[in-house]
Amino acid sequence: MTHLDKGKYFKKHPKESKIDNDLKQEIIGQAKDNNITCKKAEEIARKKGVAIGEIGKAIDILNINIIECQLGLFGYGKASKIVQPAKEVTPELKENITPALKDGRLPCAAAWKIAEKLNIPRMKVCAACEVLQIKIKPCQLGAF
Numbered sequence: 001m002t003h004l005d006k007g008k009y010f011k012k013h014p015k016e017s018k019i020d021n022d023l024k025q026e027i028i029g030q031a032k033d034n035n036i037t038c039k040k041a042e043e044i045a046r047k048k049g050v051a052i053g054e055i056g057k058a059i060d061i062l063n064i065n066i067i068e069c070q071l072g073l074f075g076y077g078k079a080s081k082i083v084q085p086a087k088e089v090t091p092e093l094k095e096n097i098t099p100a101l102k103d104g105r106l107p108c109a110a111a112w113k114i115a116e117k118l119n120i121p122r123m124k125v126c127a128a129c130e131v132l133q134i135k136i137k138p139c140q141l142g143a144f
Helices: 021-030 038-048 052-061 091-100 108-118 122-132
Strands: 035-037 065-067
Touching: 021 038, 021 052, 035 038, 038 052, 038 065, 091 108, 091 122, 108 122
Parallel strands: 035 065
Antiparallel strands: none
């Protein structure tokens, strides 16, 4: 989705799409000024025991903006993304990124798994991708 789609996120989903009322209330309760952070969305998914993609779909249907991507890619005000290219990419990190690519891109979920496996911050994986000129897509929440 682009900035032109802001406020129309629900259009990505069939009109008859429904959200569990308990989940809806949890998301609305965690949102501030019609925004919810990626981290809060992840926390809701864990708390409710649902896939993060389902949280993303519910957020879309509720027309809430996702901000502060944990990979630093979007939702940081006018700067939009905050991730900076890494000064160097270790061979170990590159060796984990390369086989995880799908159509030349690294899925967000794969970036998270690599970070967990290597015990490094998620944004460090994204910083390596910046150097390697690898796009991170798709977002687990369905953003961008």
